[in-house]
Amino acid sequence: MKLISLLPADTYIVINKTLLNEIDRKNLISLYEPIIGCVAISLYLTLWRDLDKLEIMSREFTHHHLMSNLKIDLDSIVKAKEALEATGLIKTHFKPGEIKSFVYELYSPLSAADFFAHPVFNVVLYNNIGKKEYEMLKTLYENVNFNLKGYEDISKSINTTFKSVSNIDSFTVKDKATITPDSENIIDFELLITSLPKGLITDKALNKKTRELINNLAFVYNLDTLKMSELVRGVINEKGFIDKDELRKSARKFYQYNNSGTLPTLVYRHQPEYLKNPGGDNTNRGKIIYVFENTTPYDFLKNKYKGATPSGRDLRLLETLLIDMGLKPAVVNVLIDYVLKRDNNKLSGNYVETIAGQWRRLGIETAIEAMNIAEKEHKKYKKITPTKKKITNIKEPVWFNENIEKEEISKEEKTELEELLKEFR
Numbered sequence: 001m002k003l004i005s006l007l008p009a010d011t012y013i014v015i016n017k018t019l020l021n022e023i024d025r026k027n028l029i030s031l032y033e034p035i036i037g038c039v040a041i042s043l044y045l046t047l048w049r050d051l052d053k054l055e056i057m058s059r060e061f062t063h064h065h066l067m068s069n070l071k072i073d074l075d076s077i078v079k080a081k082e083a084l085e086a087t088g089l090i091k092t093h094f095k096p097g098e099i100k101s102f103v104y105e106l107y108s109p110l111s112a113a114d115f116f117a118h119p120v121f122n123v124v125l126y127n128n129i130g131k132k133e134y135e136m137l138k139t140l141y142e143n144v145n146f147n148l149k150g151y152e153d154i155s156k157s158i159n160t161t162f163k164s165v166s167n168i169d170s171f172t173v174k175d176k177a178t179i180t181p182d183s184e185n186i187i188d189f190e191l192l193i194t195s196l197p198k199g200l201i202t203d204k205a206l207n208k209k210t211r212e213l214i215n216n217l218a219f220v221y222n223l224d225t226l227k228m229s230e231l232v233r234g235v236i237n238e239k240g241f242i243d244k245d246e247l248r249k250s251a252r253k254f255y256q257y258n259n260s261g262t263l264p265t266l267v268y269r270h271q272p273e274y275l276k277n278p279g280g281d282n283t284n285r286g287k288i289i290y291v292f293e294n295t296t297p298y299d300f301l302k303n304k305y306k307g308a309t310p311s312g313r314d315l316r317l318l319e320t321l322l323i324d325m326g327l328k329p330a331v332v333n334v335l336i337d338y339v340l341k342r343d344n345n346k347l348s349g350n351y352v353e354t355i356a357g358q359w360r361r362l363g364i365e366t367a368i369e370a371m372n373i374a375e376k377e378h379k380k381y382k383k384i385t386p387t388k389k390k391i392t393n394i395k396e397p398v399w400f401n402e403n404i405e406k407e408e409i410s411k412e413e414k415t416e417l418e419e420l421l422k423e424f425r
Contacts, residue, residue: 004094006063006078012102014047014058017091018177020108027109028089030137034128035121036083042070043080044089047104087121088178108178112141117272120186120219127222142273147282186218187211188225195229202240210242213324217248220323221255252319269322270296271330275366288399292333292367297322300333304340317349325356327364334370335359341397342378375400 025045033041046069050058066077081104084090088110093103109115116122116138126134189211193201206214218228231254235246271293277286295303297318301310310318321332339352358377364370378396 004100006074007100008062008064008067008074010063010100010102011060012063012104013060014050014104014106016051016055016057017105018108020048020055020106024109027112027115030140031112031115031121031125032087032089032109035124036087037080039070039072039076040080040083043077044084044106046070047090047106051106108176110178113272113274114178116141117274122269123219149282186215187228191225192229192232195226196233200233200240201236201242205236205241210244213244213247216323217251221251223251223254227254248319248324252316269329270294271328271367275328275330277366277368285399289367289371292330292337292370295333297329297332297336301336304336304345313349314347317347317352320349320353321356325353325360327356327360328366330367331359331364331370334367334374338374338378338397341395344395371399 028041028044043066046066047058048055050061052058063074063077067074070077072080081090081092085092089107091105091107093105095101095103110118110121115125125137129137189206192214193206214228214232217223218225223231228251231247231250232242235243235250237243276293277289292300298310298315301314301318302308304310318332321327321335322329327335335352335355336347339347339355343351355377359370359373362373364373374397378400
């Protein structure tokens with residue numbers, strides 16, 4: 001990336017690439033400020049204010065204008081600008097000359113739903129403000145669930161209210177635009193490679209999948225490039241390739257050593273709000289879905305251990321499902337419940353990862369989708385399994401039972417249902 005020096009006399013114009021409103025202002029202060037700081041947010045709001053009355057484009061300003069309004073030096077403006085660029089709030093364009101010209105494009109902050117679902121922003125926010133503050137903030141954005149049972153939807157449809165009109169030329173309407181940052185640039189791979197001794201790794205060692213793993217480990221365990229380089233150096237095998245399993249272990253051990261043995265926050269995350277089932281379902285099946293969606297994988301597994309701390313092997317399996325395979329928390333809970341029931345309370349890593357891989361390829365993201373695919377695959381397995389193999393001992397989760405609302409469910413199913421729900425009432 002070319003470094004551009006900035007002088008007070010250099011000019012800039014602001015172009016609005018989106019639609020900005022008061023909700024965006026609230027999200028900037030509540031969600032982004034704890035991550036990038038108040039100076040960066042003040043710079044964004046000043047650029048917003050610089051727009052014309054129609055909020056389309058500003059006139060030309062000098063950077064001295066920003067220094068005067070924000071009461072900060074030019075270096076602080078540069079750092080704040082870079083923070084806005086890194087979080088997808090602005091894009092910067094540059095034209096050289098005796099007086100350099102810049103164009104700053106403004107983009108909307110992510111919606112609260114997208115922000116809390118973002119793998120980097122969500123974790124960094126949690127780490128920066130702490131659990132108590134994070135939970136208080138989350139309640140401000142939680143959706144209100146109203147039970148509509150007994151109500152009838154009488155809303156009119158568009159074709160019963162409006163008549164079709166004659167041909168009108170189409171045009172592009174300005175809409176809200178965001179840049180969704182990802183973890184692609186967490187690690188500077190050029191720096192990582194140059195920091196390793198020459199000839200230590202092969203040219204093919206850092207392929208796409210390995211880079212993705214290194215980036216994911218970097219954001220989950222809060223590792224910078226040089227620390228990651230140190231970890232990579234210790235897990236290169238005799239063929240010059242990176243041992244991925246050993247790298248995971250090294251990253252985990254480093255994190256736990258520096259965090260009093262605690263696990264990364266992803267293990268303690270709930271299902272994102274936008275992937276939850278709409279509220280108001282008070283059926284037994286609805287209550288089970290609520291448990292899957294509103295329990296962290298750690299707490300769900302701990303409940304299966306009757307309140308005891310899960311084993312290190314099982315916790316590492318959770319990390320694999322959530323971090324390496326990218327499954328959503330509610331999907332992980334369904335998978336755990338399904339496998340434990342079917343495999344006589346055993347949590348076989350290979351078996352779990354095989355199912356998880358299939359669900360990942362199918363794009364399963366919600367509890368309901370996971371429950372449906374588990375039941376579908378189980379029925380398919382029963383059909384193709386030879387009758388000589390006794391499958392009567394293979395038990396099914398209680399949520400497979402379509403008659404779960406009726407009183408005639410078996411005593412065993414009733415007991416399982418009560419055990420599943422009792423800890424979360």
